[in-house]
Structure formats: C-alpha cells, structure tokens
Amino acid sequence: MNLFEQVHDRSNSRSVKWGRMEKVYGIHDASDILPMWVADMDFPAPPPVTDALRERLEHPIxxxxxxxxxxxxxxxxxxxxxxxxxxxxxxxxxxxxxxxxxxxxxxxxxxxxxxxxxxxxxxxxxxxxxxxxxxxxxxxxxxxxxxxxxxxxxxxxxxxxxxxxxxxxxxxxxxxxxxxxxxxxxxxxxxxxxxxxxxxxxxxxxxxxxxxxxxxxxxxxxxxxxxxxxxxxxxxxxxxxxxxxxxxxxxxxxxxxxxxxxxxxxxxxxxxxxxxxxxxxxxxxGEPWLNQLLEVLAHHIEYAVERLEREVPGLKIRKPQSTYLLWIDYRALGLTEEEAMSHLLEKGKVALEPGSKYGAAGRGFLRMNIACPKQTLEEGISRITSAFR
Known part of the structure; x- marks a missing residue:
C-alpha cells in the first residue's frame, strides 16, 4: 500500500484537525464526526523528510x-x-x-x-x-x-x-x-x-x-x-x-x-x-512525492465533484486550479448556513468549514478538504450526501 492509500489514526496525536472539533464547532462530543475542514493533509510527509528528522533525533541535544x-x-x-x-x-x-x-x-x-x-x-x-x-x-x-x-x-x-x-x-x-x-x-x-x-x-x-x-x-x-x-x-x-x-x-x-x-x-x-x-x-x-500527491489530488477532485453534484442535486463545485480544497456552492438548496452546518454535523457526522468564516461573501458556500486517503474521501462524501438527502 502506498503512502497516499494508507489510513493513519490521528486521534491521539494532538492534531487540531482531529482533536479540536468540540471547541471549533461548539459541540459536546465529536468522536463520531469525520473532519474534512482545516487545511492539513491526512497523508504522511515525504519519506526523505521523515528520514532526515529521524537522523536528527539520533543527536540527543x-x-x-x-x-x-x-x-x-x-x-x-x-x-x-x-x-x-x-x-x-x-x-x-x-x-x-x-x-x-x-x-x-x-x-x-x-x-x-x-x-x-x-x-x-x-x-x-x-x-x-x-x-x-x-x-x-x-x-x-x-x-x-x-x-x-x-x-x-x-x-x-x-x-x-x-x-x-x-x-x-x-x-x-x-x-x-x-x-x-x-x-x-x-x-x-x-x-x-x-x-x-x-x-x-x-x-x-x-x-x-x-x-x-x-x-x-x-x-x-x-x-x-x-x-x-x-x-x-x-x-x-x-x-x-x-x-x-x-x-x-x-x-x-x-x-x-x-x-x-x-x-x-x-x-x-x-x-x-x-x-x-x-x-x-x-x-x-520532496519533488517526486509532490508530483505523486498532485496525481492523487487530481483523481480525488474528479471523483468528489462528480459524486457530490450527482448525489446532491443543487450542489455546484468549480474544480479548483490549485490546492486540495473544494469550495462548494449550496445556495440552490435553499438552506441557511446554520441549517447546512446542522445537517452536516448532526445528521451526516462530517465537519466542513462554513463559508462565512471567509467573510460575508462566503455565505452559501462550504470548504471541504479532500487531501485524505480514497477510503476516507468516499466515507466523507457518503456522509455529506446523507446530510443533505
């Protein structure tokens, strides 16, 4: 299994993405919520980087x-x-x-x-x-x-x-x-x-x-x-x-x-x-790792956009030219931001970012992080479609 397919448990790694949702979203228990919000990836860093850090750790000062x-x-x-x-x-x-x-x-x-x-x-x-x-x-x-x-x-x-x-x-x-x-x-x-x-x-x-x-x-x-x-x-x-x-x-x-x-x-x-x-x-x-990452992200974007637009009629997503973030337009669903976030967190059990976080001009949009193994992405999309169905 390659670096971009393996699922890593980040729940006990002091990860903001995985461990701070209660605070960020104001909910009592986020243990069953899948985080697809803050912009860090659920992929391991390039092996040359971890190898270099491991070598540095050998020096105890x-x-x-x-x-x-x-x-x-x-x-x-x-x-x-x-x-x-x-x-x-x-x-x-x-x-x-x-x-x-x-x-x-x-x-x-x-x-x-x-x-x-x-x-x-x-x-x-x-x-x-x-x-x-x-x-x-x-x-x-x-x-x-x-x-x-x-x-x-x-x-x-x-x-x-x-x-x-x-x-x-x-x-x-x-x-x-x-x-x-x-x-x-x-x-x-x-x-x-x-x-x-x-x-x-x-x-x-x-x-x-x-x-x-x-x-x-x-x-x-x-x-x-x-x-x-x-x-x-x-x-x-x-x-x-x-x-x-x-x-x-x-x-x-x-x-x-x-x-x-x-x-x-x-x-x-x-x-x-x-x-x-x-x-x-x-x-x-790190360049070989990055080139492979970009191939993975391209497939993820195609998959996510196709599924979300097909399974939730009314969602519109313009494929990004850069980043691993989707900016999802849900205005046609007729939901307020409060209603959309409630559906996602309470029914779908998935955490995306509300568009108003990016200013009033972002209201009616959601930001989704797709930089994760395909297995996680598939689960996340299923939860989103469940939330809005």
Missing part, C-alpha cells in the same frame, strides 16, 4: 538552531525550477509560519488606525490579524459567477485610495483560483499608483494542478518589486504545518532591515531545531 545557507539555496533552487522565479538568498527572512510573518509585516509597515485592504471571500487571518493589531480593514468583495472569482477593479481602486497595505492570496484560498499574469500586473500597477504595499501569501503555490501555472507576484512586478512582500513555506506543500517554518521574500534591503529589527525586538527570528532539517530535505528531495 536540541539547542538553538538556524537556517543554513544550504537551506536558503534549496529554497531558491525550488522556486526557480517550479515557478521560474529567480530569488536571491539575501532576500530571504525566516519566521515561524506565514501567519506570524504576515503579522510582523503588518506591524512594521502600517500604524495603528491604518487601512489594510483584503478581497473576500478569503483566508480569515487576512482580516483578523490586522483587526487584532488595531488596523482598519477595507473589504473589496470579489465578484463571483458560477464559482469563478474576479477582482471588482473600480471598487478595488477606490479602496486603494485609503489603504496602506493590500494582502493578496495567490493562489486564492478558499476557491483555488490562480490569478492570471494580466490580473497581477494590473494589481501591481494600481497599488503603485496609490503607493500601497503588497503582501502576497503564496503558501499554496506548489499545489498546482496539471495544465495550470502559478504566477508569482514578484515575477510580474518589474520596477515595483520593492513594494512586495512574498510569504512562502514548504509546510502546506509537504504537510509539515506542525514544523512551523516560513520565509518572507523581499528585494528591498531597507525593508529587510526593518523586519529583522522587529524580529529581534520580539524574539521571533529563530526556528525550532527540526525546521531547518525538514526544510532542506523537502526542497531538495
């Missing part, structure tokens, strides 16, 4: 660690090979994760009361982090037609007049949309016109499906590259979220210096002893 030059070079080589993006290792700063990295960028380059622009529906920390840091969030809702999202350019530019920073989700979470180069070029042009900085979260950029292309924002920025911060990590790609490692890429040395000073002030500049080990092994030896 776990003192302070740092990201070595080989780690930086591995990341640079990966970005060049997978995305055609040339990045200097001097442009890299390291952090405990993309969310903490985002918080640092917002804290350093905006002030209390400044406006941060987001385009919902979008990953919740895009608006919760600025709010918690005392910033004002501006919302330019994406337009949607049959599951396809686009920027409302007139509204977007009007909001840029007030904004100090725009946060881009590239690829887009939750829909799995890949932004076209032309869209990104226009976005950079408008932000430059209004002197707005751009934070591009590209953590899903390796999970690109066959025939599709991810365009890094830096690759189309041209002379405006110094206004861009790109957040990248191997953790989503290789299912290493608990290792907690990410990097900020910025070409502007002044911005790097200011970020380094902030990290020193807050003690966030170092990574745990396992992060550099996993980082280097993933980027140097």
């Amino acid at each position: 776990f003192g302070y660690s740092y990201i070595c030059e080989e780690c930086k070079t591995a990341a640079a080589n990966w970005l060049e090979k997978r995305h055609g993006l040339g990045v200097e290792t001097d442009w890299m700063l390291f952090h405990q994760g993309v969310i903490p990295a985002m918080a640092s960028i917002i804290d350093v380059f905006t002030d209390t009361g400044d406006h941060v622009l987001v385009t919902p529906p979008v990953y919740p920390p895009f608006f919760s982090i600025p709010e918690n840091l005392g910033r004002s969030v501006l919302y330019s809702q994406l337009t949607e037609q049959d599951g396809e999202y686009a920027i409302d350019w007139p509204d977007f530019e009007s909001k840029l007049e007030k904004a100090r920073l725009f946060i881009l989700c590239n690829p887009h979470n939750p829909s799995g949309k890949l932004w076209a180069a032309e869209e990104l070029e226009k976005l950079v042009e408008l932000c430059a016109r209004h002197d707005v900085l751009i934070l591009s979260d590209e953590i899903h950029s390796d999970l690109i499906h066959a025939g599709e292309t991810h365009t890094p924002l830096l690759s189309v920025a041209g002379s405006e590259r110094d206004r861009i911060f790109t957040c990248i990590a191997p953790t989503k790609t290789f299912n290493l979220a608990g290792i907690q490692a990410a990097m900020i890429v910025t070409a502007d040395p002044d911005k790097r210096m200011r970020l380094e000073r902030h990290m020193q002030a807050h003690g966030t500049g170092s990574l745990n002893a396992f992060a550099p080990v996993a980082w280097k092994a993933a980027y140097e030896q």
Whole structure:
C-alpha cells in the first residue's frame, strides 16, 4: 500500500484537525464526526523528510538552531525550477509560519488606525490579524459567477485610495483560483499608483494542478518589486504545518532591515531545531512525492465533484486550479448556513468549514478538504450526501 492509500489514526496525536472539533464547532462530543475542514493533509510527509528528522533525533541535544545557507539555496533552487522565479538568498527572512510573518509585516509597515485592504471571500487571518493589531480593514468583495472569482477593479481602486497595505492570496484560498499574469500586473500597477504595499501569501503555490501555472507576484512586478512582500513555506506543500517554518521574500534591503529589527525586538527570528532539517530535505528531495500527491489530488477532485453534484442535486463545485480544497456552492438548496452546518454535523457526522468564516461573501458556500486517503474521501462524501438527502 502506498503512502497516499494508507489510513493513519490521528486521534491521539494532538492534531487540531482531529482533536479540536468540540471547541471549533461548539459541540459536546465529536468522536463520531469525520473532519474534512482545516487545511492539513491526512497523508504522511515525504519519506526523505521523515528520514532526515529521524537522523536528527539520533543527536540527543536540541539547542538553538538556524537556517543554513544550504537551506536558503534549496529554497531558491525550488522556486526557480517550479515557478521560474529567480530569488536571491539575501532576500530571504525566516519566521515561524506565514501567519506570524504576515503579522510582523503588518506591524512594521502600517500604524495603528491604518487601512489594510483584503478581497473576500478569503483566508480569515487576512482580516483578523490586522483587526487584532488595531488596523482598519477595507473589504473589496470579489465578484463571483458560477464559482469563478474576479477582482471588482473600480471598487478595488477606490479602496486603494485609503489603504496602506493590500494582502493578496495567490493562489486564492478558499476557491483555488490562480490569478492570471494580466490580473497581477494590473494589481501591481494600481497599488503603485496609490503607493500601497503588497503582501502576497503564496503558501499554496506548489499545489498546482496539471495544465495550470502559478504566477508569482514578484515575477510580474518589474520596477515595483520593492513594494512586495512574498510569504512562502514548504509546510502546506509537504504537510509539515506542525514544523512551523516560513520565509518572507523581499528585494528591498531597507525593508529587510526593518523586519529583522522587529524580529529581534520580539524574539521571533529563530526556528525550532527540526525546521531547518525538514526544510532542506523537502526542497531538495520532496519533488517526486509532490508530483505523486498532485496525481492523487487530481483523481480525488474528479471523483468528489462528480459524486457530490450527482448525489446532491443543487450542489455546484468549480474544480479548483490549485490546492486540495473544494469550495462548494449550496445556495440552490435553499438552506441557511446554520441549517447546512446542522445537517452536516448532526445528521451526516462530517465537519466542513462554513463559508462565512471567509467573510460575508462566503455565505452559501462550504470548504471541504479532500487531501485524505480514497477510503476516507468516499466515507466523507457518503456522509455529506446523507446530510443533505
């Protein structure tokens, strides 16, 4: 049995996905509920990564660690090979994760009361982090037609007049949309016109499906590259979220210096002893595993979309161009979000994410994680169809 078919019991591994549903969903007992919500995979990490971690464990001292030059070079080589993006290792700063990295960028380059622009529906920390840091969030809702999202350019530019920073989700979470180069070029042009900085979260950029292309924002920025911060990590790609490692890429040395000073002030500049080990092994030896994963995900997407749309008339799902997430449109069922979630949790015994978590623009949708063995996926779909039947 290969890595992507075997079912692993995660119930006693301190897994947020499997062990925190009572708290997240406000239910008394979730022991019989199948989790298909938070974005981590029920697949083992690449064997070269676990082998490297096992070898590191043989050394019994776990003192302070740092990201070595080989780690930086591995990341640079990966970005060049997978995305055609040339990045200097001097442009890299390291952090405990993309969310903490985002918080640092917002804290350093905006002030209390400044406006941060987001385009919902979008990953919740895009608006919760600025709010918690005392910033004002501006919302330019994406337009949607049959599951396809686009920027409302007139509204977007009007909001840029007030904004100090725009946060881009590239690829887009939750829909799995890949932004076209032309869209990104226009976005950079408008932000430059209004002197707005751009934070591009590209953590899903390796999970690109066959025939599709991810365009890094830096690759189309041209002379405006110094206004861009790109957040990248191997953790989503290789299912290493608990290792907690990410990097900020910025070409502007002044911005790097200011970020380094902030990290020193807050003690966030170092990574745990396992992060550099996993980082280097993933980027140097993880590609065969990733290519196999993408084949599995492609089959899963085809299977899930076909079954869900056939067995629950009214559900509509646009196949994602990236990620392992389905953005399910249930508006035709005539259910409120509260009713839909009640059906899923109480009748179907399956946990998906409510669309409103991604902003008011997400109401009427559900986010489903299909990165699990086929056996688990089949069971999950059966539970969903039971819930809505």
